[in-house]
Amino acid sequence: MSKDGKEARALEKRTVITGRTIGLMTAALILFGAIALVSSTFLSSYTMFVLSRQIAFFTLIAMAQAVCLVVGGMNLSVGAIGSMCTVVLGLSLSNAGLDGWIAVPLTLLCGAIAGLANGMLIVKLRIDSFIVTLSMMFIFMGLRSGISGGQPYPVPTSFGIVGQRGFMGIPYVFMVMLAVLAVMSYMYRNTVFGRRMLATGGNADAARLSGINNNNMIIGANVLSGLLAALAAVLWTSELGSAAPETGDSWLIVTFAVAIIGGTGLKGGVISPYGIFMGGIIYTLIRHGLIEMKANPYYMNVYIGVLILLTIAIDRLRERYDER
């Protein structure tokens, strides 16, 4: 039995926790325990607060990638959209002096429009999503540099509340992410739109012959991706206290890493929002654990790469064992 089939069934059985998520949870717990043993400061509420903000952030940008992977595409411009949206947010907050209640929806709209542009190009020109989003990545990055000149925009202190504060030790950012996860999970499990996107990614020809408009699904997924990238940009700006144009530059690789650790199928048709959440936790803990262990910062990426491979290898082995 294919692992993808299993994942699909898990989604349909309407259970939130799948076998795979349990495996990932175990991995996260082991990492958590190991770091707690090594470090004395790890279990402090401050560290937890900082780490859960990172988890929220990584999970959100990975979702932005995963929604495109689901329909059998990808979004290489996810970080570039984030950067461009940061600039839009900075411009509207500081230069235009708009209120946050107007600036944020405007930024989200910008992200959605960027995603719409991606989706329309993929569908209308029938070009591979790799090529379209690669080109659009350059365009969005160029726009953000041209408009901003590379300078960060100051934002009002009050704008930092969501990104910097929390309730009962849980950052607001984390709560936003949980809400997004719940919506995503609901969408893919219970709505026609979500299930049709899964169908398109699972077998586009069969989807077409079942009366599904694949183009709409691809456009929808890309809009969703842009929207999520914009949301992440807003939260990051709030956390940082200024709108930095280079915000999304490091996102791309992370989005793939977290989405894949979380069990998102690269060929489409498979997604587990809670798996991606676990992926976010694992990725954050790996990074944090390396810092706690005082690993040579210049070699940091080597360790991260090895640990990601290891996580995925263990997960796949477990799956093959399950199949017997």
Place this chain on the structure above:
Amino acid sequence: MLELHNISKSFPGAKALDGVSVRFEPGEIHALVGENGAGKSTLLKIITGLYQPDSGEIFFNGKPLQFRSYRDSLQAGIDIVHQEIQVIPESTVAESIMINNLTAFGHGGIIVWKRLYAAARAYMNMVDLIIPPDTLVKSLSPAQKRLTQIARALAGQAKVILLDEPTGALTEHESGNLFRVLRGLREQGVTLVFVSHKFEEVFSLCDRATVLRDGRYIGTHPIAELTPGSLIAMMIGRVFTDPHLGKVNVNQERIVMSVDNVTSHGRIHEASFDLHEGEILGFYGLVGAGRSELARVLIGDLPMDAGRLLVNGKAATIRNIGDSLYRYRIGYVTENRKEEGLFLRDTVRTNISVAVWPSLRHWLTRYINHKAEDQVCHDTVRSLSIKTPGLNQTVDNLSGGNQQKISVGKWLAADCDILIIDEPTIGVDVGAKDQIHHLIRDLAQIKRKAVILISSDMPEIIKLANRILVFRGGRIAGEVQDVDNPKKGYPDISADIGKFLR
């Protein structure tokens, strides 16, 4: 001379071949016929070393052969042209033909193209493939790709060539050319083993025919001693006395679909017909003759360039399958079940309910009512007797027959009034085939649907339909009426169909 002695092969749960012995002579075109699942493919795979037999021996010119791989069989001079056209799209025709001895044309790994082209051209001439040898394979027609494969077999000095449904994607004209090439090869003493479902081809091309049924050898006879009727009798194990499932009760008063001079450029030319409630209208013809193409035009999957379509008496514009399904209640069961009919990695539930989701959702929360969804799926599973452990079963794990029932079930769940069913029993075993036939009949007779049945299986279409449209070269060449008349036998009707194919 290739001789098989008592070949047996079992797979978990099934005996694919049971003591089969055949002799293939040099200079003959030897048909290998049998129903789906009779063991033809397994036999070909054993001859070419892809499978090892559990018991039995193979002799080639008196010497025993033991192939471990396809490479071994090539070396011995036995090659196969597969049903699916297997080519390397970005290579040249010459490379494809010489693929197994490219090293012979180089110095230290660098290919001398001139010599390669010259050598390839010799084999291309043998199969009448008159194009520049440096043509890229991807630009060839299906027929030219077929010829390229045969030339490759010849370049490998093959003395035996196995052809598995070689006319699959070919037009009638192209098939004719292919047959001329094959007859030429026969004159040169090549042994050709020809697997085909098409009786016209078997009777016009082959010298002898061997019949397999349920993995057993039934017999080998010169074609001249056979008739379509006796061949079918050998294939299905009984004399074909009762070709019909009975008279089809058609409501002539109610025309559910009226097709008027429908044209789609390059595919179908001025097709016209009426479809009635309770009717099973057969579309018969070779692949590429326009049957499936017309179906795809009707459901909006291919463009309709001219003509008119009426559904239930009203003019219908169908731009995509969403229109055909949700506005006009027309369902299309594809012939490519695995490629475009099913979500193989998904569950039975998703595969049955995919087309009904929109009608099950709450207007505000968009929530798909899972209870109602399961109800629809359970009903479908029950009414079609689909054998599955549950709705959560991955479709990939079901048998071909059950998969086919699910692809029909999807449209029943969606409550379609008109069903177009394309090659419903391809890759389905004999027992399931009969079940599916009764299912199609019940759809029309009990559920009062209108059914268009597309098939290249003549016995199947005669068994079910009350009327048959014969397609040829993108046109409806003729109509055979009164197919379900119990006084008519299989030979009468097949002769009627045959008239329109010439």
